[in-house]
Amino acid sequence: MEEFQASKPIYMQIVDKICQQIVRGDIKSGEKLPSVREMAIQSGVNPNTIQRTYSELERMEIVETRRGQGTFVTEANDRIVELKVKLQRDLIKGFVNNMIDLGFSKEEMLSGLKKYVEEEEI
Amino acid sequence: MSSFKGLYLKDLKISAATFFIGLVLLNVLTILSLGLKEYFDEPLIPAILFFIAVVAHVFYLPGMLFSSLQIEGQSQLWLHNPNRGAKLFLSKITAGMTFYMISILVTMLLSRLSLSGLSVSNDYQGFSEMVRENLLIMGAGITLTSIYLSVWVLFYWSLYHSLKRIPIVNQIRWLVILFVWIVLSTIGSMIQNTSMMRVINEKGTFSVSIFDATVGQGSFSTEMAHINFATIGQYILITIIVFLVSVWLLERKVEV
Amino acid sequence: MIAFEHVTKRYGRDFALEDSTFSLERGKIYGLLGPNGSGKSTTLKMMAGLVFPTSGNVIINGKKADRKTAADVAYLSELDFFYPSFTVNDMLKYSASQFADFDRTRAEELLDFMKLDRKKKLKQLSKGNRGRLKLVISLARNTPVLLLDEPFSGLDPMVRASIVKGLLSYIDFEKQTVVIATHEIDEIEMLLDDVIAIQDGRILAIENVEELRETKGLSILEWMKQIFEP
Numbered sequence: 001m002e003e004f005q006a007s008k009p010i011y012m013q014i015v016d017k018i019c020q021q022i023v024r025g026d027i028k029s030g031e032k033l034p035s036v037r038e039m040a041i042q043s044g045v046n047p048n049t050i051q052r053t054y055s056e057l058e059r060m061e062i063v064e065t066r067r068g069q070g071t072f073v074t075e076a077n078d079r080i081v082e083l084k085v086k087l088q089r090d091l092i093k094g095f096v097n098n099m100i101d102l103g104f105s106k107e108e109m110l111s112g113l114k115k116y117v118e119e120e121e122i
Numbered sequence: 123m124s125s126f127k128g129l130y131l132k133d134l135k136i137s138a139a140t141f142f143i144g145l146v147l148l149n150v151l152t153i154l155s156l157g158l159k160e161y162f163d164e165p166l167i168p169a170i171l172f173f174i175a176v177v178a179h180v181f182y183l184p185g186m187l188f189s190s191l192q193i194e195g196q197s198q199l200w201l202h203n204p205n206r207g208a209k210l211f212l213s214k215i216t217a218g219m220t221f222y223m224i225s226i227l228v229t230m231l232l233s234r235l236s237l238s239g240l241s242v243s244n245d246y247q248g249f250s251e252m253v254r255e256n257l258l259i260m261g262a263g264i265t266l267t268s269i270y271l272s273v274w275v276l277f278y279w280s281l282y283h284s285l286k287r288i289p290i291v292n293q294i295r296w297l298v299i300l301f302v303w304i305v306l307s308t309i310g311s312m313i314q315n316t317s318m319m320r321v322i323n324e325k326g327t328f329s330v331s332i333f334d335a336t337v338g339q340g341s342f343s344t345e346m347a348h349i350n351f352a353t354i355g356q357y358i359l360i361t362i363i364v365f366l367v368s369v370w371l372l373e374r375k376v377e378v
Numbered sequence: 379m380i381a382f383e384h385v386t387k388r389y390g391r392d393f394a395l396e397d398s399t400f401s402l403e404r405g406k407i408y409g410l411l412g413p414n415g416s417g418k419s420t421t422l423k424m425m426a427g428l429v430f431p432t433s434g435n436v437i438i439n440g441k442k443a444d445r446k447t448a449a450d451v452a453y454l455s456e457l458d459f460f461y462p463s464f465t466v467n468d469m470l471k472y473s474a475s476q477f478a479d480f481d482r483t484r485a486e487e488l489l490d491f492m493k494l495d496r497k498k499k500l501k502q503l504s505k506g507n508r509g510r511l512k513l514v515i516s517l518a519r520n521t522p523v524l525l526l527d528e529p530f531s532g533l534d535p536m537v538r539a540s541i542v543k544g545l546l547s548y549i550d551f552e553k554q555t556v557v558i559a560t561h562e563i564d565e566i567e568m569l570l571d572d573v574i575a576i577q578d579g580r581i582l583a584i585e586n587v588e589e590l591r592e593t594k595g596l597s598i599l600e601w602m603k604q605i606f607e608p
């Protein structure tokens with residue numbers, strides 16, 4: 001069973017998790033997702049919540065439901081690329097907002113980031 | 123497996139322990155009676171003790187039912203059941219009867235065996251003959267009385283557990299039960315004393331000589347030879363009514 | 379599916395439930411949450427038709443609740459009571475004989491899933507395994523309503539996890555209305571659609587779990603801390 005944050009709806013937290021798995025390539029494009037019930041058992045979450053997760057993913061056009069077959073990750077690669085970009089943007093946005101809160105300038109931010117990446121040899 | 127069979131097997135299982143206690147008591151009685159027989163050098167002691175044990179069986183079925191109901195009263199396992207209340211009760215009566223029959227037949231057999239080979243040329247010839255000739259008829263009478271008492275056990279158990287839902291009497295349920303018992307007995311004897319009932323009782327009585335016996339010096343109740351069909355009819359009616367009332371309570375009022 | 383209309387239940391001077399009106403929908407999993415002695419158990423027993431209201435009506439599946447309600451409701455008691463001489467198999471056979479909707483195949487599957495030894499006597503089972511068996515018996519029935527009274531109480535985390543998994547695997551979440559009464563919410567927070575908070579015989583609130591997070595940013599635990607009076 002997994003831990004979830006209190007402040008965010010559980011279905012959205014599962015949406016985020018699945019998005020990350022798709023971007024990382026843990027779940028390939030065109031791959032079938034577990035059924036709602038299987039997913040519910042795996043994550044210990046109410047099936048209605050999982051249903052909502054799948055609906056949201058469908059709305060985001062990341063998955064598609066084929067009648068009688070199940071839910072599949074989209075084969076449209078541009079959609080996955082878009083998702084990747086979006087996740088990156090979200091992270092950067094968080095990072096930038098934190099930096100601004102702490103009073104760093106744009107240049108300090110960029111140099112700090114550059115220095116960190118070089119030193120840690122990422 | 124039918125629902126009744128399921129209930130019946132369950133009721134046999136939960137009462138098995140009580141049945142074995144009965145068997146142990148019977149064994150103790152056997153040993154005791156043989157001991158006393160040797161000690162007092164009185165060959166009739168076992169027969170008399172077994173005879174008393176046969177008569178005591180009138181309380182066997184009511185006791186069996188009470189202990190079985192007490193087990194069920196501890197949880198919702200029994201009452202969380204879609205089958206009709208009559209079925210739940212009848213299964214208990216049938217299971218109780220099964221054990222009752224085994225027990226009374228064994229006791230009657232012991233009673234008979236303890237008389238065999240005895241010289242009956244003594245004062246107790248009447249007793250001995252009565253046991254030999256009329257044991258089965260007596261057994262039937264005891265069985266019917268036992269069933270009659272049993273439905274009253276069902277009734278009072280159901281009443282006791284129905285009173286739980288009435289807040290004011292919840293704490294004094296035993297007193298209420300006692301009160302109901304007194305009221306019902308009083309009404310019963312009042313009805314018996316009405317002139318109409320007297321007529322019915324007289325007309326319904328047939329004198330049938332089942333046995334004439336003498337025990338010791340006194341004559342052994344020749345009244346028992348009267349078969350009163352009116353009375354029997356009344357008891358059957360009461361048994362049915364009490365049973366139906368108990369079922370109604372069980373289905374609508376009982377909370378455990 | 380389940381409706382309470384001005385239901386009051388009194389024991390002596392105490393109220394187990396006081397003038398409560400609410401209704402529960404089909405296909406949802408409800409958590410009936412409250413401290414010990416708040417009236418959870420009595421509320422559940424009224425839904426099962428095992429206890430009758432002092433006043434008001436309890437309607438289950440369109441009918442007033444009474445003992446026959448047992449045909450529509452699978453009820454798991456909080457009591458660790460069982461018929462002592464029964465084996466696991468006896469209990470299964472007995473339940474199958476009593477309930478027309480009892481699914482033997484599913485029951486066998488559930489026994490394997492819960493790793494219960496069919497030949498063992500109930501009194502030889504651990505408390506945890508008896509808790510598992512109770513769940514097997516309730517989940518093997520095809521009823522519109524499933525009521526679970528403290529299914530986790532006194533059980534270790536392993537057993538709790540297997541019970542949650544059992545619930546998720548075998549509840550018919552489109553058709554069944556499930557009500558789980560508990561005072562320990564850790565195990566079931568993720569399982570619930572809605573929560574009902576009950577204290578001193580009063581229904582304080584009924585809320586959707588996801589809405590609580592979305593609008594108030596609260597987990598059930600945090601919400602309960604707010605709503606329950608000290």
